[in-house]
Amino acid sequence: MTSTPHVITFDTLTPEHHGIVGGKCASLGIMSQAGLPVPPGFAVTTASYEHARDTAPDYDVLTDLLRVVEVGDTTGLAVAAAKAREMVGNWEIPAAVQTAIREMYAKLEELCGVKDVPVAVRSSATSEDSPDASFAGEHDTYLWVRGAEEVIEKVRLCWVSLFTDRAVAYREEMGYDHPKVEMAVAVQKMVHPRAAGVAFTLDPTNGDRSSICIDGAWGFGEGVVSGDVTPDNFLVDKVVWNISRRTISPKAHAYLLGDDRIDRVELDEEKANTPSLTDAEIVSIAKLARTAEKHYGFPQDIEWAVDQDLPDGENVVLLQARPETVWSKKPTTVNAEKDLMSSIVGTLVNPLYSRKSSQ
Secondary structure, three states: OOOOOOEEEHOOOOOHHHOOOHHHHHHHHHHHOOOOOOOOOOEOOOHHHHHHEEEEEEHHHHHHHOOOOOOHHHHHHHHHHHHHHHHHHOOOOHHHHHHHHHHHHHHHHHHHOOOOEEEEEEEEOOOOOOOOOOOOOOOOOOEEOOOHHHHHHHHHHHHHHHHHHHHHHHHHOOOOOOHHOEEEEHHHEEOEEEEEEEEEEOOOOOOOEEEEEEEEEEEEEEEHHHOOOOEEEEEEEEEOOOOOEEEEOOOOOEEEEEEOOEEEOOOOOHHOOOOOHHHHHHHHHHHHHHHHHHHHOOEEEEEEEEOOOOOOOEEEEEEEEEEEHHHHHOOOOOOOOOOOHHHHHHHHEEEEHHHHOOO
């Protein structure tokens, strides 16, 4: 049995742990230790997945199934993936893994002062959120999970989601070897969001790195991430922090907390057409996104929330940061500056590049 820990708190994750916690958990650890406002939690490492996998009697059959999958054969892929999910869903979770999760969840309860503290249980595959690929949306997330037993069951379901049709097909397209991809899981205290969404530390419409683009909507951010809700959109300058563009969309519905579960709720016309963020919140999100970008050293795709249980000025939290994978892959082109102010802004945003250009 491996000596690698089964669970690690975000605030104690070191770079040496990144290979066993997946992109999502590694990012949460980095942000936590950088002093960014991240809800507490822990990673269930790939050692837990490996322990269950290595004691499963049918793993060799599973890998043989996937090795013969062809991307163009959608029927064959669906059959193989369904069989793989069934196998993983029947794996026995080793006692040592269950004990480690229960003990860490109990510590999180104590830290938060809440019995059965609600958590998000998020997949964090070892191939996720790498600079050359983004598996966002390919694996499962479970929100408002309460109690250690439910957390353990959702960890199992995250392992199962490693073999969804989409995940298997995407790995085939990207050339990943299925047996080498493993699943860690993030268990993180839930926030109670008044609004949530995503932020890009560049303008995704044209790759302009002098601005931060924010999408936001009422309630939980799952509707924004999945594309189910048309969000409000804001563009913020990285240097002077003015809001240069704002588009308020008719947000017909929202994902809201009700009866200890998250429901899709229709909104009245007034609420639907009201901005989901104040100007102060927009600037706060932009500044935190910029801080994250500086820490990582390259453009980021960030998930954020405005926690209605926290006071104004302290209520914006970051839930995730991953490398931006569209414009970051494209070579930077040098265009003539339109005016003196744009030249100044460009130098302030990227001084190293400006110095190289002037040499």
